[in-house]
Amino acid sequence: MEIQNIKSVYFIGIGGIGMSAIARYFLHKGVFVAGYDRTPSDLTRHLETEGAHIHYEESVEQVPAECKDKGGCLVVYTPAIPAEHRELVFFKENGFEVEKRAQVLGVLTRAHKGLCVAGTHGKTTTSTMAAHLLHESHLDCNAFLGGISKNYGTNYILSASSDYVVIEADEFDRSFHWLTPYASVITATDPDHLDIYGSKAAYLESFRKYSSLIRPGGYLVLHEGLEMQPDVQEGVTVYLYGRDNGDFHAEHIRIGDGEITFDFVSPMGNISGIQLGVPVSVNIENGIAAMALAQIAGATSDEIRRGMASFRGVDRRFDFQLKSEEAVFLTDYAHHPAEIRQSILSVRELYRGKRIMAIFQPHLYTRTRDFYKEFAESLSLADEVVLTDIYPAREEPIPGVTSRLIYDNLAPSVQKVLCQKEDVPGMVRRSEADVFILLGAGDIEAYAPQITEILKTR
Numbered sequence: 001m002e003i004q005n006i007k008s009v010y011f012i013g014i015g016g017i018g019m020s021a022i023a024r025y026f027l028h029k030g031v032f033v034a035g036y037d038r039t040p041s042d043l044t045r046h047l048e049t050e051g052a053h054i055h056y057e058e059s060v061e062q063v064p065a066e067c068k069d070k071g072g073c074l075v076v077y078t079p080a081i082p083a084e085h086r087e088l089v090f091f092k093e094n095g096f097e098v099e100k101r102a103q104v105l106g107v108l109t110r111a112h113k114g115l116c117v118a119g120t121h122g123k124t125t126t127s128t129m130a131a132h133l134l135h136e137s138h139l140d141c142n143a144f145l146g147g148i149s150k151n152y153g154t155n156y157i158l159s160a161s162s163d164y165v166v167i168e169a170d171e172f173d174r175s176f177h178w179l180t181p182y183a184s185v186i187t188a189t190d191p192d193h194l195d196i197y198g199s200k201a202a203y204l205e206s207f208r209k210y211s212s213l214i215r216p217g218g219y220l221v222l223h224e225g226l227e228m229q230p231d232v233q234e235g236v237t238v239y240l241y242g243r244d245n246g247d248f249h250a251e252h253i254r255i256g257d258g259e260i261t262f263d264f265v266s267p268m269g270n271i272s273g274i275q276l277g278v279p280v281s282v283n284i285e286n287g288i289a290a291m292a293l294a295q296i297a298g299a300t301s302d303e304i305r306r307g308m309a310s311f312r313g314v315d316r317r318f319d320f321q322l323k324s325e326e327a328v329f330l331t332d333y334a335h336h337p338a339e340i341r342q343s344i345l346s347v348r349e350l351y352r353g354k355r356i357m358a359i360f361q362p363h364l365y366t367r368t369r370d371f372y373k374e375f376a377e378s379l380s381l382a383d384e385v386v387l388t389d390i391y392p393a394r395e396e397p398i399p400g401v402t403s404r405l406i407y408d409n410l411a412p413s414v415q416k417v418l419c420q421k422e423d424v425p426g427m428v429r430r431s432e433a434d435v436f437i438l439l440g441a442g443d444i445e446a447y448a449p450q451i452t453e454i455l456k457t458r
Contacts, residue, residue: 003029003107007072010063011035012081012088014054015044018170019078019101021144021156025108027051028158032066036087046154060090070096076104079173080394102175105144108165109180112142115293118169118176118210119187119223121339122286126187128314129283129290131157131166136310137294137303141166147333150312150319164297169210171203172196176210183219183296185241185289186211189228190338195366195395204228221248221292223285239267241292243285248292250274250284255349258323260284264304268295271304277311280318280346318346321448327455328354328435331448335363335441337374344381347437357433358382359424360406361440362390365398368405376409384433385414388421391442425450 009026011019014035020043027033027050034053037044044054055062067073075091075098083089091098109116115134117127124146131143135157143157143166157166169176169184172193189207191200204227211230214220220232224242232238241248250262260279264271264287271291276283287308294304313319322329328351334343344358358379362368368375368390379385387403407418417427421444428436428451436455438448 003111005072006031006074007069008032008034008064008066009074009076010067010091012075012077012085013037014047014052015039015041016078016080016101017043017146017148017155018144018168019076020044020047021154022076022101022104023047023052024050024154024156025142025144025158032064034064034067036062058086060087063087063090070094073097074099074104076101079175100173100175100178102170102173102178105167106178106180108142108144109167109182112165113163113182113297114165114167114179114184115141115297116167116169116176116179116181116184117187117289117293118171118184118207120171120190120192121334121336121342122187122282122289123168123170123185124333125283125314125317126185126286126289127166127168129286129308129311130185130293132311133290133294133299133304133307134162134164134166134297135159136307137299139164139297139299141297144168145314146170147314147317149314151310166293171206171210174206177206177213179210179213181214181218183221183293184211184214185221185223185293186226186228186230187223187286187289188338189226190336192336192367194370195364219296221289221296223289239292241285241288243288248288250288253284255279255281258350264288264291266292266295269301271301274305275309277309278313278318279350281349282342282346283318316445318343321452322455324456326458327433329438329448329452329455330436331438331445333441334439335367337371337378340375340439341378341381343437343439344378347435348381351435354434355384355432356382356435356437357384357386357428357431359386359388359427359436359438359444361388361421361442361444362403362406363441364393365390365395365401368403369398369401372405373409375406376411379406380411380414382437383415384431385410385416386424386427387416387418388424388444391440391444393442421447425454429454
């Protein structure tokens with residue numbers, strides 16, 4: 001189904017961060033949009049105010065009549081939806097065009113010049129940063145992001161004129177294999193989603209396959225030192241990037257007084273005096289990758305410099321909730337050992353000599369089973385660790401797999417606690433730490449406002 005022939009779109013799982021962005025795209029195109037989600041949320045409420053018709057019961061009867069014409073209705077679902085979902089079964093059995101979210105994004109990368117960011121971690125911040133740089137430049141862009149941009153209060157940017165679309169390329173369920181990028185960054189290939197891939201080798205092969213999808217004449221910007229071997233088509237230019245080395249890298253990094261500045265070294269022209277709008281050290285690498293994409297697209301040095309300084313970050317990605325003389329508190333979506341390591345090291349670099357408490361809610365039983373030793377190693381970089389029960393998301397419990405696996409492998413020097421998530425605020429109240437970081441991709445974020453108030457009254 002070509003985009004211009006679509007009269008209505010029905011989303012199964014419309015409240016997902018990525019699904020809602022596509023829903024907004026079609027709403028802005030004047031297409032009738034409806035969908036199902038299990039629970040109401042801020043995202044679904046915003047979509048409803050923008051014109052989407054949403055219900056919260058698994059019910060074919062509640063699907064609007066506008067979405068029951070298989071000739072003009074596109075049905076989009078997420079991999080998280082079970083195959084036996086009644087609405088999904090109805091649409092498939094009745095011959096509707098039923099596609100995964102990633103397939104729809106693939107159509108957009110073929111209709112526009114896709115600037116895509118893939119990788120185990122860093123892709124949400126990097127893609128959001130790249131979208132901001134382009135949107136603030138003379139180029140503009142459409143963007144489909146995996147997090148809420150603090151600059152725009154949304155995970156979606158619309159342009160009526162730009163030929164660029166920025167997309168977060170998700171490796172879960174091999175979704176990024178539907179894309180046809182014009183240019184792509186690959187940030188990291190640390191194994192993850194082994195419940196899907198089965199092995200490290202299969203995970204790396206998936207990224208190799210993704211690199212082969214970049215269109216001829218395009219660009220691949222690859223983080224230095226990755227284990228994957230790219231396999232690009234003829235005419236694709238391959239660059240390396242890194243903090244200190246690579247075709248794109250930083251020089252003269254200055255960190256202090258809550259600010260980070262550096263000079264950007266690039267084969268397309270160096271840019272001096274880059275100031276990070278969100279000054280955590282991991283954003284040096286994220287920024288280098290985002291600036292590389294912006295330069296490839298044609299943004300000017302002045303546009304890039306201004307855009308980097310005005311970038312305000314992404315919700316739940318190094319998201320500072322409180323900065324005061326008494327305490328610092330931030331939340332971070334980090335849910336992979338490499339992300340947690342980078343997160344704690346970035347905070348330690350910013351607040352040298354300060355005592356750090358890391359509060360972590362493990363995400364998925366399979367991920368905890370596969371990486372509990374690596375989680376313990378990364379969390380041991382903090383002075384205090386508070387562990388809660390595992391957030392199951394889409395999974396059923398696995399016998400013997402609990403947060404205690406991580407707890408028992410923490411370094412002896414760490415002051416550690418294993419508790420229920422509702423006990424976390426009390427742990428914060430009793431702690432003498434200076435910096436608190438709330439880590440995880442589950443529902444632990446709900447306690448952030450309460451923790452903020454506790455720390456304000458220190």
